[in-house]
Amino acid sequence: MSNKIVVENGVLNVPNNPVIPFIEGDGIGPDIWAAASRVIDAAVEKAYNGEKKIEWLEVLAGEKAFNQTGEWLPQETLDKINEYLIAIKGPLTTPIGGGIRSLNVALRQQLDLYVCLRPVRHFDGVPSPVKRPEDVDMVIFRENTEDIYAGIEFESGSEQAQKIINFLQTEFGVNKIRFPETSGIGVKPVSKEGTERLVRSAIEYAINHKRPSVTLVHKGNIMKFTEGGFKKWGYELAEKEFADQTFTWNQYDAIKAEQGEEAANKAQADALAAGKILVKDSIADIFLQQILTRPNEFDVVATMNLNGDYISDALAAQVGGIGIAPGANINYVTGHAIFEATHGTAPKYAGQDKVNPSSVLLSGVLMLEHLGWQEAADMVTKSVEKTISSKVVTYDFARLMDGAKEVKCSEFATELIKNL
Ligand SMILES: NC(=O)C1=CN([C@@H]2O[C@H](COP(=O)(O)OP(=O)(O)OC[C@H]3O[C@@H](n4cnc5c(N)ncnc54)[C@H](OP(=O)(O)O)[C@@H]3O)[C@@H](O)[C@H]2O)C=CC1
Numbered sequence: 001m002s003n004k005i006v007v008e009n010g011v012l013n014v015p016n017n018p019v020i021p022f023i024e025g026d027g028i029g030p031d032i033w034a035a036a037s038r039v040i041d042a043a044v045e046k047a048y049n050g051e052k053k054i055e056w057l058e059v060l061a062g063e064k065a066f067n068q069t070g071e072w073l074p075q076e077t078l079d080k081i082n083e084y085l086i087a088i089k090g091p092l093t094t095p096i097g098g099g100i101r102s103l104n105v106a107l108r109q110q111l112d113l114y115v116c117l118r119p120v121r122h123f124d125g126v127p128s129p130v131k132r133p134e135d136v137d138m139v140i141f142r143e144n145t146e147d148i149y150a151g152i153e154f155e156s157g158s159e160q161a162q163k164i165i166n167f168l169q170t171e172f173g174v175n176k177i178r179f180p181e182t183s184g185i186g187v188k189p190v191s192k193e194g195t196e197r198l199v200r201s202a203i204e205y206a207i208n209h210k211r212p213s214v215t216l217v218h219k220g221n222i223m224k225f226t227e228g229g230f231k232k233w234g235y236e237l238a239e240k241e242f243a244d245q246t247f248t249w250n251q252y253d254a255i256k257a258e259q260g261e262e263a264a265n266k267a268q269a270d271a272l273a274a275g276k277i278l279v280k281d282s283i284a285d286i287f288l289q290q291i292l293t294r295p296n297e298f299d300v301v302a303t304m305n306l307n308g309d310y311i312s313d314a315l316a317a318q319v320g321g322i323g324i325a326p327g328a329n330i331n332y333v334t335g336h337a338i339f340e341a342t343h344g345t346a347p348k349y350a351g352q353d354k355v356n357p358s359s360v361l362l363s364g365v366l367m368l369e370h371l372g373w374q375e376a377a378d379m380v381t382k383s384v385e386k387t388i389s390s391k392v393v394t395y396d397f398a399r400l401m402d403g404a405k406e407v408k409c410s411e412f413a414t415e416l417i418k419n420l
Pocket residue numbers: 028032090091092093094095104322323340341342343344345346347348355356357358359396
């Protein structure tokens with residue numbers, strides 16, 4: 001039997017010995033990947049008595065790729081991930097202000113991994129800056145291919161920036177560019193198709209996981225045709241494709257305008273009592289306040305690329321930080337997916353065997369669940385809970401916990417394996 005994962009009629013077919021490409025990553029990547037892969041392998045071995053085993057295949061990206069091949073993201077890496085469908089990666093460095101564009105973003109764009117899925121929940125015993133971290137249980141659906149992350153930017157003073165500014169001024173009468181001589185220019189594409197496939201995935205997830213609401217987060221009051229478009233298209237999609245399963249605030253407003261507030265309240269209450277999912281929206285700035293003050297009100301969150309990047313780190317902080325925040329980049333149509341930590345390369349800790357491997361490990365748990373290997377996934381999750389509850393933790397948690405025993409990244413993995 002082939003050891004390739006394939007999609008057949010929209011369903012993943014996973015052999016017992018699937019080949020899964022991995023990118024080790026820059027900075028802390030080698031430390032956390034070594035630790036996390038040991039735990040994943042041990043859990044799979046234990047859960048299936050050796051009947052299943054992942055055949056890891058290293059593919060290169062980032063500094064390791066550049067040093068070995070002269071390329072930051074070799075075509076062979078993209079080809080292998082394309083071929084084997086599912087991959088996992090450590091973080092990759094992106095220089096600020098100049099140099100290469102993000103390899104992380106490039107991977108998502110080139111494989112069209114349009115959903116960045118980032119579940120955020122609290123693990124018992126994890127130290128948190130908020131009083132009730134257990135109230136945070138949200139799943140972020142971040143659009144992963146559009147927005148200002150498309151990388152269409154022109155430097156201040158460049159011929160391109162000047163041409164665009166001149167064009168805007170002469171063709172469209174734009175007179176609002178405050179300092180036209182020295183402005184850099186960025187372009188923010190947000191499309192109906194891009195919004196629809198993201199919001200569709202978020203609503204399907206809410207239906208499949210029995211989540212009561214989907215919140216569209218946007219800044220549509222200011223960016224009317226990009227972020228405002230996202231909100232409009234999101235509501236339209238819910239009402240068109242999920243009419244029987246959802247009730248939207250858009251519908252609430254229409255009923256209120258025609259029949260008054262009482263009728264709108266009743267329609268919403270009836271819809272929710274019938275098990276429909278509430279599709280609502282929130283403007284991004286107040287959303288960042290409300291996830292802190294009343295996190296109970298939010299479940300599935302659908303948003304654009306930049307908002308999703310900010311929201312995922314902010315929410316991660318409420319449940320213990322990015323050291324424990326997992327993620328996945330998925331194309332639900334082709335079946336391609338790359339699982340990856342939410343955090344970056346934390347260069348100051350590179351090579352110190354110090355940081356928390358939980359983010360990439362829990363991304364591995366998402367991967368195991370995606371493969372249908374739920375037993376192994378549950379085993380890792382339970383071990384993380386047990387190990388943290390026993391107060392054996394890496395530096396990031398130890399500095400916030402009384403009476404904790406601080407261990408290295410590799411020692412934490414060994415403890416996790418013991419607790420499987
Ligand atoms: N998907 C990806 O590959 C991503 C890549 N990046 C890239 O990473 C580089 C560094 O980015 P930076 O903004 O410094 O953000 P990082 O996420 O790399 O690090 C910021 C801080 O977060 C904490 N942290 C990160 N990872 C861990 C971990 N595993 N365990 C414990 N604590 C952790 C550390 O906090 P403390 O100092 O408090 O100990 C660290 O100093 C940049 O080039 C950036 O572009 C960034 C995000 C995602």
